[in-house]
Structure formats: structure tokens, C-alpha cells
Amino acid sequence: HAVDKALDEGLVKQGEIVVITAGIPLGVSGTTNLMRVHVAGHILVSGEGLNEKQAVAPLCVCRDISQVKEKFTPGDIIVVPYTSNEIIQYLKTAAGIITEEAGDTSHAAIVGLSLDIPVIIGATNATKILRPGAVVTLDSAKGVVYTN
Structure with missing residues (x-):
């Protein structure tokens, strides 16, 4: 999981908000059609x-x-x-x-x-x-x- 890796590498801290983006078709610039807001860390x-x-x-x-x-x-x-x-x-x-x-x-x-x-x-x-x-x-x- 990318957010877990970012936590492990110290790029983000527990509780920080991370925005994940992606697009289809893959590899084509300007096709971002998916966004997810995620809180880094294990939410209980x-x-x-x-x-x-x-x-x-x-x-x-x-x-x-x-x-x-x-x-x-x-x-x-x-x-x-x-x-x-x-x-x-x-x-x-x-x-x-x-x-x-x-x-x-x-x-x-x-x-x-x-x-x-x-x-x-x-x-x-x-x-x-x-x-x-x-x-x-x-x-x-x-x-x-x-x-x-």
C-alpha cells in the first residue's frame, strides 16, 4: 500500500491527510479521474x-x-x-x-x-x-x- 510505504519512509506522519490520484487510461497525461483522500495511519x-x-x-x-x-x-x-x-x-x-x-x-x-x-x-x-x-x-x- 502506497500510504504505508510513505509512512515507513517518513514522507508523511500518522494522521496526515494524503490525496491519492489516478487516471484511466493509464499513462495518459490529463486523465486523472479518480481522487481519494486518506488519513495516514491505522484508524481505529x-x-x-x-x-x-x-x-x-x-x-x-x-x-x-x-x-x-x-x-x-x-x-x-x-x-x-x-x-x-x-x-x-x-x-x-x-x-x-x-x-x-x-x-x-x-x-x-x-x-x-x-x-x-x-x-x-x-x-x-x-x-x-x-x-x-x-x-x-x-x-x-x-x-x-x-x-x-
Whole structure:
């Protein structure tokens, strides 16, 4: 894969946007009729990013918000199905928030923006895909979470 090769060679960095072009018939100048925008790196989950913030931190993955108080360490990225005032004290010291619940007016969206931390909402199956303790990059500008 060309993007993986470019990563290996240091031509692009994790999370950078790469534009891939091609054309048919092959080898004929001016026949670019295919363009693909690709984020370099291994994307684990994606959703709607709500600001231009990034965080690199371990994941605190909780399938239910009641687990946050026992699993969370300040500086973690909290991954939950949704947020509520029940976990607001933990959100205040989180590096970022990832929720499966979508909606620009959701609790996570409002709290994350007011705390000025990276937020991704609508990350389908994030609590099942992401692994607790894994250090990842949460890129809210692109709405993606990828490996480091």
C-alpha cells in the first residue's frame, strides 16, 4: 500500500491527510479521474470531531458510565456510550472524550467544548473496538482515533 510505504519512509506522519490520484487510461497525461483522500495511519474508530484539538493518551474504555469512577486515571481519554453529569468530575481531568452517542447538542459535545478538550461523538462501537490502556491519538479535527 502506497500510504504505508510513505509512512515507513517518513514522507508523511500518522494522521496526515494524503490525496491519492489516478487516471484511466493509464499513462495518459490529463486523465486523472479518480481522487481519494486518506488519513495516514491505522484508524481505529471515526466519528464527528467537534473542535481542532488533539490528544495522545491512554484509553479508559467503559461500556457503562458507572465503570468510570473505578477505571479512570486523570489524563486518560474517556470512551463511553454517552456522558452525563454523573461523571462530570472525571471529564474535567480527561485528555479527551469519545462517545458512541451522536448529536451536536449531546452532553458530551456541550461539556467537551466547554472544557476545551478534544471530543469525538458518534463513534460507532467505540467501546467494543478500542482497548483499555492503549495509547492512541484522538484527532478531533479529523474525527478519528488512530494508533501511535
